[in-house]
Amino acid sequence: MQRFVLFAATALAVTASPVLAQAVAEAPDPYIWLEEVNSPRAMAWVEAENARSLGVLERDPRYAGFEADALKIAEATDRIAMPRQIGGKVANLWQDGAHVHGLWRMTTPADYEKAEPAWQTLLDLDALSAAEKANWVWGGANCEPLAEKRCLIALSDGGEDANTQREFDMATRSFVDGGFALPKSKQWVSWETPDSLIAARDWGAGTMTASGYPFVVKRVRRGQPLDAAPEVFRGKPDDVFVIPRTFTDGAGHSEVVIMRGVTFFEAEFVRVTAQGTTPIAVPRKSTVTGLTQGRLIFQVNEDWNPSGGPAISAGSLVAVDPAGKAAPELIFAPGPRQSADADEVAVTRDHVLAAVYDNVRGRAMRFTRTPSGWQQSVLPLPDNAAVSMVSSDTTSNTAYVSVQSYLLPTALWKVDAAAGTAAQIKETPARFAADGLVTEQFEATSKDGTKVPYFITHRAGMKLTGATPTLMTAYGGFQVSYTPHYSGVTGKLWLEKGGAFVVANIRGGGEFGPAWHEAGLKTKRQVIYDDFAAVAEDLVARKITSAQKLGIYGGSNGGLLMGVELIQRPDLFGAVSIQIPLLDMLRYEKLSAGASWVGEYGTMANPDEKAFWLKTSPYSNLKRGAAYPETLIWTTTKDDRVGPVQARKFAARMKEYGLPYLYFENTAGGHGAGANLKETAKTSALEMVYFHRRLMDR
Template sequence: MKRWWFAMAAAGALAASTASAQIAAVTDDPYIWLEDREGAKPLAWVETENKRTLSRLEADPRYDTFHREALEIASAEDRIPMPQIIGSRIFNLWRDKAHPQGIWRVTSAADFAHAQPNWTTLIDLDALSKAEGKKWVWKGVVCREPDEKRCLVSLSEGGEDATTLREFDLETGSFVDGGFDLPASKQNADWIDADTLIVSRDWGEGTLTKSGYPYVVKILKRGEPIAAAREIYRGTTDDIGVFPSVEMDAQGHRAVVITRAKTFFTSDILLWDGAKATKVPLPERVDVNGLVDGRLIVRTSEPWGKVPEGALAALPLSDAMRGAGELTTIFAAGPRQSIDRSNVRVTGNAVIASVYDNVRGRAMVFTPEGAGWRGRALDLPDNLSVDLVTAEHRGDRGYLAVSGFTTPTRLMAFDAASSTAPLAVKSLPPRFDVSGLVVEQFEARSSDGTKVPYFVVHREDAPKDGSTPTLMTAYGGFEVSNTPYYSGITGKLWLERGGAFVLANIRGGGEFGPAWHEAGRKTKRQLIFDDFASIARDLFARGITSASKLGIYGGSNGGLLMGVELTQHPELWGAVTIQVPLLDMLRYEGIAAGASWVDEYGSVSVPEERAFLAKMSPYHALRKDGRYPEPYIWTTTKDDRVGPQHARKFAARMKEYGLPYLFYEDTAGGHSGDADIAQGARLQALQMTYFAQKLIGSAGAAR
């Protein structure tokens, strides 16, 4: 299924301009003017702040080295071209120095197995941007099934969540003259047939929710204007949004799914039969993952009948179409296990999922067997993360990637119908020297006694006197799991120079299933912040690092985490990087897509929740007499999900109070800062220069 929720979490139009009365009541804020995302006055302020920050960071002699090394890794020609299977061919989006925005290209499955495949370029984003005077950022494709000859190409200007959709012919390798062409909006579309789309988007005034997402679904016929589209379903303005998709299996069964997201985590799932939409008897906290053998595949986040929370389950499509039937459990995760919410895929005849035991991954395949299911684990290396990359819709072949902190990524081909072990077809060359490095997993006891795991990568001979410069990160929200991964840039720029790295598996994530997330939702969120601080203290107790040598970073919801840790525990950190963050938690519901996250954070319209938000909001927790480490706050102008407003206002408040800070706002890249490879390398180099200055010292100390 096209996972709308994942893009909204972890990262169109802005949120509705009419915020709630409770949000509007916050009128004593002197920096509301900075909420005008692309206004002339705020952008002039940004330009001044950028000059100040860049003049310091780029002047550091380490910056050029960090930038060169980061760019070399990001643009290396020997990277793995991550595949997407469409029909019988392999497609890939590739970025390098010659194509910083990327080319979309294709090769045969047989040729892809070669060390140097022969690629055919279909779309050159740099050339298209130059021709059209816009900076196009790739956002993916949705292809028509079952023939998979035509696709809707999703392009974003500057990296915003808003996209344009254009019809592309895979046989001719060109955009279709007079084909489907939907202008920019936060939108979802899929194919009903060769001449028909099902679409939710901004149809005009009054068709977006308070969160800024569409809630009206229509059928659009080829050749007709958008205004002529026929409405088939309507949610409400209080929903997060309504998102359609079309699922098919190898036997030809088809499900036209309409997901009415009532909150971020609760949805009504409906099936449209061409005449009406029927609600499916499913729990509200559920993800639809596809269709196998005429059965709807879902992952639950709450108990439902005999099916426990955090399980994979199936419902016969014939029952679902008439609003009846019972779920059957495919796989139930144990207490220290989880099914990675973003890593469930269907093949032609099976379900494949990443399952984690104590944050250590494996891949499992589940195939129908009578009325039930048979499961088995794929034969893969132990103690690595498993990411499901792509799979056939009609067959059972696919690709997955395995990696670890010191293990370069390997792309492995699998056949879900075969007992043969997955075969490594491509491997990423090492990007940094791992000799002498060890990976350890520890647990810290949090404020309520819960043991919270974390990983540490460090030199085996590092002194246990707290002197090792260390970087720690976490996310802690939206049931998103943080699992071990190979980062050539972190390894080269930090670990190879003697630093240590920590990945914290705090609550709010999905490392141990829905309960791990639920433990820190809304007014229980202080436990998430306590988990992170407890891990820092555990690091100090073990002698791995100390407060003056510990730097922390996180983005989006992780940026909120960093803001809270800065204001609640300034004594624990030597450096703090706050990336594309939420920071004003009393006005967040009225900024960008903030209203969509009420189910995660709570609302100022609920007295108990408002009281908690006011207490933890970093923007409001800053004190003139506070002794904070100098943070580095960065964001992007094109971020229409969280928005740059939070970061701007936080920096402005620190300036007002005479507190030290650095602020940088990139003018492109959206929420993920992904406009091109050069932008990513620059952001990495700036951040690493900041950490080197704060945790290592003068440039002469760097190797």
């Protein structure tokens, strides 16, 4: 009884009243100066905080070993070189200890299947960075349709979303002298023909949205200066973004599609023709994924009753005639506990492949268009794992698919979509000792009665005494599904040491389709935080772990989740790692790309949505004297998506209030743990030292 009263009193003590939260929010922000990302004052603060925190974490006797292990895993030369099919060959971007920035290289499909392929280097990013005195981070290759003889190479400085793009000749393995070159911008560029591009970028004053993305699309012709490019399409300044994409299929059809993002989740689609642009009749909540037999493949994320066609449920895959002359064709409709992710749809010459999840357990499916409708079959790959479409080619029926789970190292399978067969061709060696480990799936009951699934990986003989140090993570936003994955670092530095690892499939994600996501939008968001707390309570109730032994972590939107859990339920956790986070939700719209996420979080211009964040925003609801566990907060200076400023301000307020925290800011890295494998390994080691100190040592 005393234990219950103590926890209840603690929870009551740290819940800031709406009046207090509003007073804090409306008072002048004493840390607004930390929003000046690269100002000397702000960077001096970062340097001092880094020195203090690194002095704690790097001096731990475990740090050097953890960093060495993490780096060995990251730079392992026996990991799979993931393929990208280009022009009938296989390309790969490779990083290791000798190639920090990376080698872009190529081989033949037959040679790729060998244990040691004979790679030919296309571009050495380390040499390029040295020659140009830059910190180039690979942003991808966008190759011209069908022939794929030339590609646009995207390079960013230190991992920013903003990039430069230059034309590269695959035959000469060099940048094209006088070729296409688009200077630094947040931009989307697509080939229209070998001699013309369709580009959305910063064209000058009045061409970028409030979110910091382009809304004007122009046609860039070879040899023509950018300022002479004619306009093709114009969105509106209050749109989120406008993105052009080119799709081709095996029959030679080509479609240039422009997506006008009205909100983050709603868009209007138009096709570019010789006569101009014409709308494509699909619901606003849709995502285009490819082209086959002249039909665009969409995932629709709302119920749809198209004229002349069957009723289509939210989450379905459909084939759409871009000219609107034929009714949409249903490819696949998921069941109530199923989902298909638009990012995991691949198109070959004659088929569509997709990863389909049933209760967060994946399988690969093949869909074939026939005169009587679309037929489906299951590809012969392992079930109950995470399936990812790695590469496909619309000029052939060959695709590459990866399969992994919490204890199954990533394997690469070659799929013959025409025959409906698959064969494993590569496998990552185990990075940790999995003998005696098991993965189980349980369900927790959230505050409103919703069943929330979660996976836990642990020792088979784990004693249910509440003494197992446990790490738990989730994302819970933007319809992003958190599917099973193999993490060598987590296995080596945590599971091997006797810890348990939990992934919670909470609402806000896409694990069960659009409805699972929309249940937690805007003012309904508290269900996401209740789901996460419910899983934590279920772990304690099952005596798997205890509050003192339970640590949590998450990044970006998941970092916001961690901040809210710290504020609302500090009694449930012994350690909290907040990564590259949103935390000041009353100002998030004004910071970095924050205005683009109004569809997810709401806007402070709406009184109801502002009232929700007044009582929920972590930065506004920190409380002096509260019994928070020591918190690790880390971010990166070069992150131009979320930005480092919210993490900085949260740490500064914790310091002001005398609350325990550690803060680390990587001065490169973009929206992630580092700009290269060495930086990523360092961040992983720092975080694992923190968790061991908080959970293993107590």
